[in-house]
Amino acid sequence: MRLTKELLYGKIIRGFEGTDPEPVAEMLNAVPYGGIIFFRKNILNYSHLGEFIAQLKSRVARPLLLCIDQEMGVVNRIREGLPPLPGGRKFAALPREERKESAATLAERLAEAGINVNFAPVCDIPANPEDFIYRRTLGDTPEEVCQALEDWLEGFRGSGILSVLKHFPGHGNTKTDSHLGLPVKETSWQEWLSRDALPFLHGMELGGSGLMLAHILYPNIDGEPLPLSPVFLRYLRHTMGFRGPLFTDDLEMEGFLSLPDWQERFHRLLVGTVDYLILGKNLPGKVDEVKIVEELLATSSLS
Numbered sequence: 001m002r003l004t005k006e007l008l009y010g011k012i013i014r015g016f017e018g019t020d021p022e023p024v025a026e027m028l029n030a031v032p033y034g035g036i037i038f039f040r041k042n043i044l045n046y047s048h049l050g051e052f053i054a055q056l057k058s059r060v061a062r063p064l065l066l067c068i069d070q071e072m073g074v075v076n077r078i079r080e081g082l083p084p085l086p087g088g089r090k091f092a093a094l095p096r097e098e099r100k101e102s103a104a105t106l107a108e109r110l111a112e113a114g115i116n117v118n119f120a121p122v123c124d125i126p127a128n129p130e131d132f133i134y135r136r137t138l139g140d141t142p143e144e145v146c147q148a149l150e151d152w153l154e155g156f157r158g159s160g161i162l163s164v165l166k167h168f169p170g171h172g173n174t175k176t177d178s179h180l181g182l183p184v185k186e187t188s189w190q191e192w193l194s195r196d197a198l199p200f201l202h203g204m205e206l207g208g209s210g211l212m213l214a215h216i217l218y219p220n221i222d223g224e225p226l227p228l229s230p231v232f233l234r235y236l237r238h239t240m241g242f243r244g245p246l247f248t249d250d251l252e253m254e255g256f257l258s259l260p261d262w263q264e265r266f267h268r269l270l271v272g273t274v275d276y277l278i279l280g281k282n283l284p285g286k287v288d289e290v291k292i293v294e295e296l297l298a299t300s301s302l303s
Contacts, residue, residue, distance in 0.1 A: 002300070003271065003296055003297055003300040004297075005031075005032060005293065005297065006032050008270050008271075008293045008296060008297070009031055009032045009033050009034070009289075009293060010032055010034040011034055011269075011270060011274075011275065011276055011277055012033050012034055012276070012277050012279055012289055013034055013035045013036065013065060013067055013247070013277065013278045013279065014027075014033045014035075014036055014279050014281060014289075015036070015037050015039060015042075015278075015280035015281035015282060016036060016042065016281060017041075017281070019041075019042055019043070019044055019048065019052070021052045021053075021055040021056045021059070022055075022059075024036065024056060025055070025056055025059035025060050028056075028060045028064065029059070029060060031290070032062075033064075034065055034276060035064045035066060035067055035117070035276075036064065036065075036066065037067040037068065037069075037278060037280065038066075038067065038068045038077055038115075039069075039077060039280065039282070040076075040079065043077055043078055043079065044079075044080075045078070045079060045080035045081040046078050046080065046081025046082050046109065046113065047081055049078060049113045049114075049115075050112065050113040053066055053113060053114030054114065065116060065117050065162075065276070066114055066115050066116050066117065067115070067116075067117040067118075067119065067278075068110070068115050068117070068118055068119070069118075069119045069120065070106065070110060070115075070118050070119075070120060071087045071088065071119075071120040071121065071122060071136060072085045072086060072087025072088075072091065072106065073086060073088040073089075073090060073091065073135070073136065074087065074088055074135050075087070075120075075136060082106070082109055083105060083109075085102050085105060085106055086102065087136070088122065088135050088136045088137060088138065089134075089137065089138075091103075091148065091152075092137075092138040092144065092145075092148040096147070096151055099148060099151035099152070099155070100151045100154050100155045101155070102155065103151060103152045103153075103154070103155020104154075104155035104156070104159075105155075106155070106156075107155055107156040107159035107161055108159065110159070110161055111159045111160055111161055115161060116160065116161055116162060117161065117162045117164060117210075118156075118161050118162070118163055118164065119164045119166055119212055119247070120152075120163065120164070120166070121138060121148075121149060121152045121153075121163070121165065121166075122136045122137055122138065122166055122167070123138070123145060123149060123165045123167075123168075123170070123200055123203060124136075124137055124145075124166075124167055124170050124171040124172045124196075124199075125137065125139070125140070125141070125142060125145055125170060125172040125195060125196055125199065126140065126172050126173070127172055127173035128173075130175060131171070131172060131173060131174065131175065132171075132174070132175060132176070132177040133171045133172070133174075137172075138152075138199075142195055142198040142199060145198075145199045146199050146202045149165075149199055149202060149206070150206060153203065153206050153207065157207070162209040162210050162245070163209050164209065164210040164211065164212050164245075164247055165199070165200055165204075165210070165211050165212070166211070166212035166214070166249070167212055167213070167214035167216070167249060168200050168211045168212065168214060168226075168232070168236075169192060169196060169197065169200070169214065169216070169218065169226065169232055170185070170192070170195075170196030170197070170200070170214070170216075171183060171185075171214055171216060172185075172195075172196055173185060173187070174216065178214060178215040178249065178253055178254070178255030179253050179255070181254050181258055182215060182216070182217055182225060182254075182255045182256075182258055182259065183214075183215070183216045183217070183255065184216075184217045184218075184219060185216060185217070185218050186219065186220060187218060187220060187221075188220050188221070189220075192218070192221065201240070204240065204242055204244075209244050209245070210244045210245040210246070210247060211236070211242070211244065211245075211246055211247070212246075212247045212248070212249055213226050213227035213232075213247065213248055213249065213274065214226050214249055214255075215227070215249055215253055216255065218232075225259070227246075227248045227249070227274055228265060228268060228269065228272070228274075233246075233273060233274075237273065245275040245276060246273070246274045246275050246276070247274075247275065247276045247277075247278060248269065248274060248276070248277050248278055249278060250278045250279070250280040250282075251266065251269075251277055251278060251279050251280075251287060252279065252280050252282055252283045252287055257286065257287075263292065266289075266292055267292060267295075267296060270292070270293070270296060271296065
């Protein structure tokens with residue numbers, strides 16, 4: 001495979017500073033990133049988001065992935081202008097028809113604003129309320145999570161938005177927040193298949209369009225942590241035949257940056273089978289993706 005700027009930068013979903021689309025358009029016209037991700041700091045309100053995207057599209061000719069984490073509830077990037085829709089445990093507590101209506105309303109509003117990728121829903125199964133992910137989850141059992149997931153995906157069906165299930169292969173029963181360090185989950189392959197895997201497998205069957213890979217280590221299954229675990233990647237692509245896009249979680253999280261060889265891992269992700277790398281750019285100067293891409297291109301030209 002010949003490495004090019006378009007190929008390597010095209011795998012990066014980049015965060016940005018501020019609320020003005022003009023410098024973002026200039027960045028995207030100068031560097032062929034695959035898309036951008038909106039954080040709360042970038043969105044004044046719902047109307048601003050739509051105006052930002054419309055102006056961006058008028059200035060950047062190529063297609064872009066326009067991404068957001070709009071789970072509602074705890075993770076809610078749009079502060080004003082959306083109906084007060086529930087997320088996480090509160091979404092799961094609704095009657096099924098109300099869940100579908102709530103998800104459909106969110107999908108409609110995101111699509112109207114121009115978003116085409118939503119990193120939701122959370123498919124992790126917590127073991128207890130002490131799990132750091134607990135409030136964002138859709139239930140306490142595989143059955144509860146799978147049913148709420150069905151209703152979420154039904155609401156998004158036909159919206160044109162890529163629903164990205166997260167955080168594969170599952171953060172349940174881990175107390176370490178991957179924003180702060182690398183979680184370690186002591187579970188066997190069979191235990192994983194009988195519990196944590198089930199919502200993701202069900203979501204794939206229902207047409208969940210993509211998967212976000214967690215920063216997590218399952219030492220009893222693979223000594224290599226996600227998102228580079230060959231065991232889990234082979235299972236997804238070959239055993240399950242999953243052909244949807246794979247996204248990393250933000251590579252500026254300590255679950256990734258705390259690894260001593262994270263730069264070499266970044267290289268491997270750029271040339272590997274994971275489709276998109278999220279780089280939130282919330283830590284100025286920490287990850288220089290331009291330097292890394294240029295190093296790869298220089299190495300490739302010598303081979």
